[in-house]
Amino acid sequence: MADEKLPTRKENFAEWYNQLVLKADLADYAPVRGCMVVKPYGWALWENITAALDKEFKATGHVNAAFPILIPLSFFEKEKEHVAGFAPELAVVTHGGGEKLEEPLAVRPTSETIIGHMYAKWIKSWRDLPVLINQWGSVMRWELRTKLFLRTTEFYWQEGHTAHATADEAKEEMYRILDIYADFAINEAALPVIKGTKSNTERFAGAQITTSIEGMMQDKRALQSATSHYFGQNFSKAFEIQFVDQNNTLQFCETTSWGLSTRMIGAIIMTHGDDQGLVLPPRLAPIQAVIVPIFKTPEEKAKVVEVADRVFKELKAAGIRLKMDDRDNVSSGFKFNDWEMRGVPVRVEIGPKDVEKGSVVLARRDKLGKEGRSFVPQAGLASVISLLLSEIQASMLARATAYRDANIHNPKDYEDLKKIVADGWAFSYWCESNECETKVKEDTKATTRNIPFEQPKEAGTCIVCGKPSKRKVYFARAY
Numbered sequence: 001m002a003d004e005k006l007p008t009r010k011e012n013f014a015e016w017y018n019q020l021v022l023k024a025d026l027a028d029y030a031p032v033r034g035c036m037v038v039k040p041y042g043w044a045l046w047e048n049i050t051a052a053l054d055k056e057f058k059a060t061g062h063v064n065a066a067f068p069i070l071i072p073l074s075f076f077e078k079e080k081e082h083v084a085g086f087a088p089e090l091a092v093v094t095h096g097g098g099e100k101l102e103e104p105l106a107v108r109p110t111s112e113t114i115i116g117h118m119y120a121k122w123i124k125s126w127r128d129l130p131v132l133i134n135q136w137g138s139v140m141r142w143e144l145r146t147k148l149f150l151r152t153t154e155f156y157w158q159e160g161h162t163a164h165a166t167a168d169e170a171k172e173e174m175y176r177i178l179d180i181y182a183d184f185a186i187n188e189a190a191l192p193v194i195k196g197t198k199s200n201t202e203r204f205a206g207a208q209i210t211t212s213i214e215g216m217m218q219d220k221r222a223l224q225s226a227t228s229h230y231f232g233q234n235f236s237k238a239f240e241i242q243f244v245d246q247n248n249t250l251q252f253c254e255t256t257s258w259g260l261s262t263r264m265i266g267a268i269i270m271t272h273g274d275d276q277g278l279v280l281p282p283r284l285a286p287i288q289a290v291i292v293p294i295f296k297t298p299e300e301k302a303k304v305v306e307v308a309d310r311v312f313k314e315l316k317a318a319g320i321r322l323k324m325d326d327r328d329n330v331s332s333g334f335k336f337n338d339w340e341m342r343g344v345p346v347r348v349e350i351g352p353k354d355v356e357k358g359s360v361v362l363a364r365r366d367k368l369g370k371e372g373r374s375f376v377p378q379a380g381l382a383s384v385i386s387l388l389l390s391e392i393q394a395s396m397l398a399r400a401t402a403y404r405d406a407n408i409h410n411p412k413d414y415e416d417l418k419k420i421v422a423d424g425w426a427f428s429y430w431c432e433s434n435e436c437e438t439k440v441k442e443d444t445k446a447t448t449r450n451i452p453f454e455q456p457k458e459a460g461t462c463i464v465c466g467k468p469s470k471r472k473v474y475f476a477r478a479y
């Protein structure tokens with residue numbers, strides 16, 4: 001498990017990531033190429049992510065439901081941009097029960113079509129609106145180049161689908177959800193994401209506006225970490241989602257959709273991980289603290305285990321997510337490496353000397369070595385650890401924010417932009433034309449990430465063509 005070292009991030013970031021996912025016991029490769037098996041430790045992390053988000057969705061009036069995984073293929077033909085965007089990635093079922101199906105069925109790549117079909121049936125009057133439904137599940141997109149958590153053929157996510165009476169309400173919903181995603185990323189996952197609007201070419205297939213949160217990974221590439229879309233009436237016209245308004249006139253609904261997936265786990269790994277392994281933000285860590293009793297002789301063991309058991313009970317009672325590592329077939333050194341690989345925020349070491357002194361050793365995962373070690377009395381340990389977990393959470397966010405800010409630059413000219421995006425993000429004015437965006441992509445492989453909501457007051461000129469420009473955009477190479 002943790003007996004072999006990872007390649008360093010500097011040596012080979014991609015390989016560091018691949019091996020970390022396996023060694024930290026988060027996921028494994030499935031027999032079908034491109035699919036992943038999320039292992040219990042990875043799933044526990046996902047469960048903490050889902051719990052935090054689900055709470056916020058419900059607090060803002062959303063309810064959960066479940067729609068089928070199979071969708072009539074013809075549904076995808078109804079919205080022309082949507083079908084163009086998803087056709088190459090569709091997995092299609094042609095046979096069932098040993099017979100060829102009359103109509104092939106798509107394995108859902110996303111559920112706008114099936115949910116739109118059902119909303120057309122359910123929504124009749126302005127009194128039925130808004131409809132605010134979320135679904136937790138998985139989807140399938142036939143990806144050619146896959147990477148665990150970042151891009152897999154089947155992945156887990158939530159998809160929210162809402163219908164509203166007016167465009168303003170639908171847009172408000174899109175932004176409300178984006179705020180929930182950003183707050184989650186920043187406060188729970190310690191990811192300093194940037195909120196903004198996607199360019200026309202980076203928009204979701206069928207959307208009028210796509211907004212996203214974008215994070216910087218340690219290799220300085222960008223990762224789109226969640227998206228929230230406004231569809232206008234594109235889907236309601238395609239699926240005839242209509243309602244009678246208060247003046248008795250038949251109107252089309254305004255709809256949105258929004259999603260956050262297991263990709264978030266990839267973002268956490270690549271933002272916080274180090275050469276020893278995973279570093280998890282305490283608020284999401286499945287195990288927040290691990291107790292490692294240290295002893296050599298049976299006499300020492302008896303004393304140490306007694307104290308460790310008592311400490312375990314006290315910390316557990318204080319609500320700390322906890323693990324006792326009482327394995328007797330591996331050394332303490334092995335255990336330290338193992339929990340470091342899995343990113344547990346705090347290690348509590350208890351040895352014979354600690355028993356005598358009435359103390360323990362605390363070791364922080366985010367600060368390895370002497371700097372992160374402290375000797376703490378056993379009395380009052382639960383509150384000390386709770387405080388330490390908050391401090392680690394804040395410190396991880398601060399570190400990631402400083403790293404991000406140190407690697408975003410304002411290019412002087414186009415040549416400068418080319419240099420910057422080779423190893424960082426460029427933040428510059430752009431005329432919002434497809435031509436200039438395409439040129440940057442062809443010259444540098446960098447794409448527009450998003451146009452942030454926070455903009456400078458003064459206007460400028462496009463970094464590519466020199467035409468007047470009102471808004472700045474982030475250019476970066478992305479996952």
Ligand SMILES: [Zn+2]
Pocket residue numbers: 430431432433436462463464465466467
């Ligand atoms: Zn331009």
